[in-house]
Amino acid sequence: MARKIGVLTSGGDCPGLNAVLRGVTRAAMALGWEVFGFEDGFEGLLPPSRSLRLDRASTAGIMHLGGTILHTTNKGHFVTKTGRRGKLQVPPGVIEKARATLAEMEISALVVIGGDGSMTTALQLFDAGLPVVGVPKTIDNDLAATSMTFGFDSAVACVAESLDRLHTTATSHRRVIVVEVMGRHAGWIALHGGLAGGADIILIPEIPFDMDRVAEAIGRRDEQGCSSTLMVVAEGAEAAHGEQIYQRQGQGEVRLGGIGEWVAAGVAKRTGKDVRTCVLGHLQRGGAPTTFDRILGTRFGVKAVELIERELWGYMVNFMGDEVGEVPIAHAVERLRRVSPESEIIRAARAVEISFGD
Ligand code: F6P
Numbered sequence: 561m562a563r564k565i566g567v568l569t570s571g572g573d574c575p576g577l578n579a580v581l582r583g584v585t586r587a588a589m590a591l592g593w594e595v596f597g598f599e600d601g602f603e604g605l606l607p608p609s610r611s612l613r614l615d616r617a618s619t620a621g622i623m624h625l626g627g628t629i630l631h632t633t634n635k636g637h638f639v640t641k642t643g644r645r646g647k648l649q650v651p652p653g654v655i656e657k658a659r660a661t662l663a664e665m666e667i668s669a670l671v672v673i674g675g676d677g678s679m680t681t682a683l684q685l686f687d688a689g690l691p692v693v694g695v696p697k698t699i700d701n702d703l704a705a706t707s708m709t710f711g712f713d714s715a716v717a718c719v720a721e722s723l724d725r726l727h728t729t730a731t732s733h734r735r736v737i738v739v740e741v742m743g744r745h746a747g748w749i750a751l752h753g754g755l756a757g758g759a760d761i762i763l764i765p766e767i768p769f770d771m772d773r774v775a776e777a778i779g780r781r782d783e784q785g786c787s788s789t790l791m792v793v794a795e796g797a798e799a800a801h802g803e804q805i806y807q808r809q810g811q812g813e814v815r816l817g818g819i820g821e822w823v824a825a826g827v828a829k830r831t832g833k834d835v836r837t838c839v840l841g842h843l844q845r846g847g848a849p850t851t852f853d854r855i856l857g858t859r860f861g862v863k864a865v866e867l868i869e870r871e872l873w874g875y876m877v878n879f880m881g882d883e884v885g886e887v888p889i890a891h892a893v894e895r896l897r898r899v900s901p902e903s904e905i906i907r908a909a910r911a912v913e914i915s916f917g918d
Pocket residue numbers: 572634675698699700742743744795815816845
């Protein structure tokens with residue numbers, strides 16, 4: 561049997577994807593495998609298939625680059641998502657086309673690098689009998705069964721650096737600056753980025769907020785002689801009796817955004833302060849991966865090849881404690897990993913007088 565591995569990156573990009581591609585390629589080639597990268601996520605599997613040979617030369621000098629040299633998409637024929645419009649499944653005909661491509665190219669293992677949606681697709685391909693292993697990625701860090709995904713640390717670094725910059729201008733003008741960050745339905749980026757960047761108020765989806773409490777927190781700061789305030793608001797944060805704010809319904813997934821402006825208007829109305837909003841958006845997904853994400857990406861890539869050698873189809877690599885291990889993909893997609901309002905990190909944040917608006 562030909563020793564050929566296929567690999568693809570799917571869903572939103574994030575820093576560290578190229579480190580995984582490099583890790584998979586190097587570890588696989590050392591064991592006598594050839595590696596082919598499919599372009600544009602799963603779409604590259606559809607005829608006429610689009611792939612490129614990955615070898616030492618084509619993966620040299622890419623580890624420090626953000627994004628993915630294979631390109632990616634969070635749309636297309638393979639979207640599986642439990643969205644507000646109900647559950648989407650990959651049509652059986654599409655899976656058969658993917659199977660035919662792998663057979664024709666004599667590929668005996670497929671590495672899927674993706675987030676919860678892509679892992680759900682990977683699981684469906686595995687259930688259809690395809691030899692799939694998963695590598696979790698997302699800046700949101702919301703995948704169950706892994707305590708960390710690469711991309712998250714880079715996104716947090718972006719938020720922290722942005723807060724460092726905004727701090728000086730907010731202080732100079734005695735302003736409130738509201739920074740809206742990504743993270744979808746989990747508050748990890750807001751919480752870690754806010755803590756690292758010295759935010760005064762952090763609003764996350766897991767702790768519904770009350771605008772009156774937010775205004776009180778700003779008032780308390782005034783009494784203490786702090787006339788500026790930095791707020792971090794997760795895009796999925798919700799007021800206690802409000803609704804999530806989103807822009808439009810995408811393919812199986814809502815596109816969040818707009819809560820920052822909403823909160824800023826509420827703060828201005830209640831406090832009379834000069835308030836500005838800064839939406840970090842895709843800046844959090846771009847740029848070079850941090851050293852942590854480069855290393856985790858490399859370890860994940862190497863582990864994925866080990867899973868292939870062991871024929872552990874339907875498994876995903878994960879990170880728990882300090883170890884890279886493996887877990888059935890089914891465990892990883894059964895629920896989202898969200899911030900626990902009672903956790904130690906939330907208590908620590910409260911101890912340093914960060915308000916969650918509750
Ligand atoms: O899941 C990663 C993520 O960056 C979310 O934090 C964000 O809500 C979403 O993707 C944005 O997606 P898009 O790139 O399609 O705008």
